[in-house]
Amino acid sequence: MQFGFFDDAAREYVITTPDTPMPWLNYLGNSAFFSLLSHRAGGYCFHTDARLRRLTRFRYNDIPADSNGRYLFVNDGGDVWSPSFAPVGATLDSYECRHGLGYTRITGTRGGVEVATLFLVPLDDPAELHQVTVTNHSDAVKELTLFSYLEFCLWDALDDQTNYQRNLSLAEVEVEGSTIYHTTEYRERRNHLAFYSVNCPIAGFDTDRDTFVGRWRPLAQAEVPHSGAPRNSLVSGWYPIGSHAITLRLEPGESRDLVFILGYAENPPEAKFVAPGVVRKDPARALLARYQTVAQVDAAMAALRGYWDSLLDGFQLRSADPLLDRSVNTWNPYQCMTTFNLSRSASGFETGIGRGMGFRDSNQDLLGIVWMLPERSRQRILDLAATQFPDGSAYHQYQPLTKRGNHALGSGFNDDPLWLIVGVCHYLKETGDWSILDEQVPFDNDPALAKPLLDHLIASYQYVVTNLGPHGLPLIGRADWNDCLNLNCFSDLPGESFQTTANRGDGRVAESVFIAGLFCYALPDLIAVLRNRPAGAGTDELALAAELEQALAAMTAAVDVAGWDGGWFRRAWDAFGEPVGSAANAEGQLYIEPQGMCVMAGLGVSDGRARRALDAVEARLASEHGIALLAPAYTSYHLELGEISSYPPGYKENGGIFCHNNPWVIIAETIAGSPERAFDYYRRITPAYREAISEVHGQEPYVYSQMIAGPEAPRHGQAKNSWLTGTAAWAYHAVTSWLLGVRPGLDGLVICPRMPSSAGDYEVTRRYRGATYHIRVIGSGTSAAGRLTVDGQPVDGEVVPVAAPGEVIEVVWSALRSPKSSVSQE
Ligand code: GLC
Numbered sequence: 001m002q003f004g005f006f007d008d009a010a011r012e013y014v015i016t017t018p019d020t021p022m023p024w025l026n027y028l029g030n031s032a033f034f035s036l037l038s039h040r041a042g043g044y045c046f047h048t049d050a051r052l053r054r055l056t057r058f059r060y061n062d063i064p065a066d067s068n069g070r071y072l073f074v075n076d077g078g079d080v081w082s083p084s085f086a087p088v089g090a091t092l093d094s095y096e097c098r099h100g101l102g103y104t105r106i107t108g109t110r111g112g113v114e115v116a117t118l119f120l121v122p123l124d125d126p127a128e129l130h131q132v133t134v135t136n137h138s139d140a141v142k143e144l145t146l147f148s149y150l151e152f153c154l155w156d157a158l159d160d161q162t163n164y165q166r167n168l169s170l171a172e173v174e175v176e177g178s179t180i181y182h183t184t185e186y187r188e189r190r191n192h193l194a195f196y197s198v199n200c201p202i203a204g205f206d207t208d209r210d211t212f213v214g215r216w217r218p219l220a221q222a223e224v225p226h227s228g229a230p231r232n233s234l235v236s237g238w239y240p241i242g243s244h245a246i247t248l249r250l251e252p253g254e255s256r257d258l259v260f261i262l263g264y265a266e267n268p269p270e271a272k273f274v275a276p277g278v279v280r281k282d283p284a285r286a287l288l289a290r291y292q293t294v295a296q297v298d299a300a301m302a303a304l305r306g307y308w309d310s311l312l313d314g315f316q317l318r319s320a321d322p323l324l325d326r327s328v329n330t331w332n333p334y335q336c337m338t339t340f341n342l343s344r345s346a347s348g349f350e351t352g353i354g355r356g357m358g359f360r361d362s363n364q365d366l367l368g369i370v371w372m373l374p375e376r377s378r379q380r381i382l383d384l385a386a387t388q389f390p391d392g393s394a395y396h397q398y399q400p401l402t403k404r405g406n407h408a409l410g411s412g413f414n415d416d417p418l419w420l421i422v423g424v425c426h427y428l429k430e431t432g433d434w435s436i437l438d439e440q441v442p443f444d445n446d447p448a449l450a451k452p453l454l455d456h457l458i459a460s461y462q463y464v465v466t467n468l469g470p471h472g473l474p475l476i477g478r479a480d481w482n483d484c485l486n487l488n489c490f491s492d493l494p495g496e497s498f499q500t501t502a503n504r505g506d507g508r509v510a511e512s513v514f515i516a517g518l519f520c521y522a523l524p525d526l527i528a529v530l531r532n533r534p535a536g537a538g539t540d541e542l543a544l545a546a547e548l549e550q551a552l553a554a555m556t557a558a559v560d561v562a563g564w565d566g567g568w569f570r571r572a573w574d575a576f577g578e579p580v581g582s583a584a585n586a587e588g589q590l591y592i593e594p595q596g597m598c599v600m601a602g603l604g605v606s607d608g609r610a611r612r613a614l615d616a617v618e619a620r621l622a623s624e625h626g627i628a629l630l631a632p633a634y635t636s637y638h639l640e641l642g643e644i645s646s647y648p649p650g651y652k653e654n655g656g657i658f659c660h661n662n663p664w665v666i667i668a669e670t671i672a673g674s675p676e677r678a679f680d681y682y683r684r685i686t687p688a689y690r691e692a693i694s695e696v697h698g699q700e701p702y703v704y705s706q707m708i709a710g711p712e713a714p715r716h717g718q719a720k721n722s723w724l725t726g727t728a729a730w731a732y733h734a735v736t737s738w739l740l741g742v743r744p745g746l747d748g749l750v751i752c753p754r755m756p757s758s759a760g761d762y763e764v765t766r767r768y769r770g771a772t773y774h775i776r777v778i779g780s781g782t783s784a785a786g787r788l789t790v791d792g793q794p795v796d797g798e799v800v801p802v803a804a805p806g807e808v809i810e811v812v813w814s815a816l817r818s819p820k821s822s823v824s825q826e
């Protein structure tokens with residue numbers, strides 16, 4: 001069952017009913033000002049930091065979900081309704097929500113009146129624009145009063161939810177004409193304010209929530225819109241809101257446009273008041289002046305569309321499968337942008353309070369974004385590397401406002417350092433920007449400890465090899481990629497952190513086969529980088545490269561001895577020296593992560609173990625809704641394993657389909673010679689292919705979710721935690737680089753298609769280092785070997801050399817048809 005459809009030409013998802021299984025969100029904003037906006041106009045917005053600069057209030061865990069947004073109440077001769085359905089909930093004669101790239105349009109009709117609102121955050125201004133078009137489709141003159149409504153938050157979203165004794169005595173506003181200035185706390189230590197305005201004269205306003213809503217009433221029955229008259233209330237403490245009342249008289253067929261602006265402004269600290277107690281308003285007014293007309297909003301919208309079109313032009317696929325095209329061309333890269341911008345901080349499942357930018361998460365997010373945003377990727381890499389410690393370990397998270405590491409969480413997640421190598425090597429392959437390796441980057445955010453970025457990568461390597469355990473495998477620390485596999489923290493107190501309560505010896509026993517696989521995956525690229533520096537590799541680099549090769553051989557041997565279980569790769573060794581993810585275990589015998597990662601690293605590919613491991617995955621973990629993280633799921637809590645066993649079977653890391661690692665198996669299957677299976681797995685988790693079962697899936701059909709409930713869960717197939725997940729970048733990487741087989745390399749664009757033959761021929765237009773490549777793929781899946789021509793000339797191997805910026809290159813890959821086999825094994 002579907003609750004909408006894809007409009008591919010417009011690059012929109014069209015939701016046709018307010019009654020979706022869950023709030024279906026969009027994100028507005030690209031750099032500093034971000035908004036979460038549901039199909040019922042719910043959500044909130046913030047500037048730079050979802051915790052410390054939040055403008056509007058959202059209530060998690062409310063009934064119904066998704067409460068508080070930017071709402072409208074229409075009073076049509078006493079009939080009160082909301083065009084986004086919420087908050088009033090009056091039945092609509094028609095409803096439609098179109099989520100587009102950086103904008104959303106919600107249209108509702110009732111009693112012959114249509115109200116359409118276009119929500120967008122312009123490219124260059126910290127503001128949400130709401131362009132409202134009211135049309136009288138009836139035969140009679142309509143006298144309407146429109147009430148806008150939003151609730152301000154007291155900036156620090158955590159304090160806002162916890163510190164009522166202070167906060168309920170703080171609220172202040174100033175009202176000037178049609179603009180409500182939210183100035184709470186401005187008198188003391190902040191120089192920023194929010195404002196909410198409309199481009200027409202108003203009949204009145206309200207800024208005090210309890211006056212607007214009335215005593216003991218729900219928002220749906222708020223007194224002011226139902227009475228039809230604003231009260232001009234000025235908040236003083238308690239709950240600040242912004243509401244405008246606008247009266248409209250519309251002839252039959254007549255339309256009126258209004259532009260609401262919810263903005264953010266900063267003033268110079270020394271000149272924040274223009275007179276004692278009077279807030280400086282010129283930056284705010286200047287912003288307002290830029291959006292006073294529909295033409296100005298149209299121009300902002302055109303700029304936004306142009307921005308997205310030019311970004312997405314960098315990789316466009318034309319295949320026989322429209323679901324694949326829409327995923328690759330629009331929605332997957334769109335989600336990659338959101339995860340890149342927000343990491344895992346603010347969504348329907350992340351409050352924006354607890355988590356900053358993750359070191360491992362943000363490095364992996366680069367896989368989905370460097371091709372679109374090379375400059376911002378570069379800056380992100382430098383920011384991340386600056387939160388690394390001199391010994392190569394790293395702060396697990398940092399706050400975006402300060403870019404400093406988060407002390408409360410600290411370091412000790414022993415996979416973190418290696419993801420920096422993955423991120424930087426990917427950046428180099430995409431951009432060829434070798435200069436980044438020479439950038440001086442602080443350790444521990446201390447400029448006195450700055451070293452070239454390359455030294456950071458070496459520190460990452462050294463951290464792993466100086467922290468090996470009894471089997472020569474990397475020590476796991478607090479956790480590796482799987483945050484919930486906590487082998488050194490034996491927590492038996494409710495409320496204790498599973499990750500940071502260190503109470504189990506010195507942590508020098510428990511080891512991770514996954515980190516070993518990641519090491520073997522990351523190191524060959526670093527070795528190639530050392531050997532291929534354009535300045536010429538010096539003796540230091542060559543010696544280092546040789547050292548890295550030895551370490552790689554040693555790690556490979558350690559995995560062979562202690563990481564292979566007989567039928568698949570083990571997951572870890574626990575603090576007692578017992579295996580995890582082994583046939584010897586009663587539960588949790590087989591884990592997905594090392595199967596995907598070790599095969600991606602090439603381990604076991606030549607001797608058949610990779611095939612056996614992937615066959616075990618297929619037999620024991622795969623389901624119609626994707627591949628579970630492990631099986632059998634843990635049925636009871638294990639002190640020695642930690643949080644993973646705290647979840648009921650089939651949820652989250654305990655045997656849920658944790659979508660992030662499914663692409664590892666997809667890539668592994670392309671490497672181990674099974675494109676049919678790889679693409680089949682891709683379709684099981686990719687939202688466009690799950691749209692038809694939206695009533696089961698539950699979450700948005702245009703973005704990946706972190707998790708789909710696993711086979712052992714009662715709600716198998718139901719998704720949770722959409723939007724902010726590493727699945728976005730990895731799925732994008734898997735489909736573009738490995739299935740479609742167009743991927744960046746250090747010395748050119750690698751063409752290595754691994755789509756199943758059933759997918760047919762396809763074409764890709766790819767921007768790469770400033771040149772444009774038109775790539776035709778003929779006969780993928782009929783053979784892994786192909787013939788490559790570049791501008792009509794045959795080329796040996798699979799690398800298309802780098803062309804000069806601005807050039808347009810024609811590339812053809814055609815399968816070498818072998819008489820007997822369909823797909824040759826590599
Ligand atoms: C969450 C975290 C990510 C981690 C994953 C598995 O998605 O953001 O860092 O790797 O869970 O535990």
Ligand code: GLC
Nearest residue numbers: 482483484498499643652653
């Ligand atoms: C919880 C979640 C896990 C996430 C972690 C981040 O453990 O289950 O998915 O990665 O928190 O700290």
